[in-house]
Amino acid sequence: MFRPSHFLAVLLFALFASTVFGITQRETPRRMFRYGSYCFALFVGSAIVLSWVMYFIAP
Amino acid sequence: MQAGSMRYSQEGMATVPNKATAGKASDQGFVYLPLIVGWLVPGAGHFLIGKWVRGLLIAASIVCMFALGLAMHGKLYTSAQDILDLLGLVGDLGNGLMYFVGRALGLGAAPVQVTTADYGTKFIVVAGLLNVIAAVDAHNLRTGRKES
Numbered sequence: 170m171f172r173p174s175h176f177l178a179v180l181l182f183a184l185f186a187s188t189v190f191g192i193t194q195r196e197t198p199r200r201m202f203r204y205g206s207y208c209f210a211l212f213v214g215s216a217i218v219l220s221w222v223m224y225f226i227a228p
Numbered sequence: 229m230q231a232g233s234m235r236y237s238q239e240g241m242a243t244v245p246n247k248a249t250a251g252k253a254s255d256q257g258f259v260y261l262p263l264i265v266g267w268l269v270p271g272a273g274h275f276l277i278g279k280w281v282r283g284l285l286i287a288a289s290i291v292c293m294f295a296l297g298l299a300m301h302g303k304l305y306t307s308a309q310d311i312l313d314l315l316g317l318v319g320d321l322g323n324g325l326m327y328f329v330g331r332a333l334g335l336g337a338a339p340v341q342v343t344t345a346d347y348g349t350k351f352i353v354v355a356g357l358l359n360v361i362a363a364v365d366a367h368n369l370r371t372g373r374k375e376s
Contacts, residue, residue: 171299178347181296185289189358192282193365196376
């Protein structure tokens with residue numbers, strides 16, 4: 170059984186989703202790579218920010 | 229408002245239709261084939277229209293996501309008891325043949341016992357949704373709605 174840490178799960182999810190988003194939402198390879206990287210950064214960045222928010226509001 | 233003063237442009241976005249190419253492509257046989265094949269086998273829709281690298285990347289992403297979901301003991305939805313189950317089932321069906329093969333092999337049927345199994349269930353559902361997006365993209369390439 171594969172038991173990744175929460176952060177590794179976020180990284181894997183972001184990598185695969187960003188790859189498909191980049192390929193399907195842009196037309197040229199350069200734009201695909203840039204958009205995929207942008208989506209990856211947003212996925213991971215938002216997960217980190219929301220994690221810290223939950224850490225500070227936890228009782 | 230003059231076109232020159234617009235700050236927003238759709239240039240480079242995938243949703244700009246190309247009517248000339250669309251009309252040309254519609255005369256070239258069954259345009260829904262990449263959509264159907266792409267749904268059944270991840271990336272195959274792009275292979276059909278000669279986009280080998282894109283098809284390979286899409287196939288690798290979706291198959292890996294589905295396989296990792298199963299490896300995390302994620303659940304394959306088999307019936308819809310409520311609306312959330314129904315949405316999960318629809319997402320799972322997006323995986324095409326992988327879903328039916330998984331069901332036939334009895335994968336994803338074990339009860340959820342660990343936290344990562346819940347992640348696995350989501351991985352499988354999202355893999356299906358991504359596969360639908362990729363199949364529609366192959367269809368758009370086939371019809372000329374997306375230029376390249």
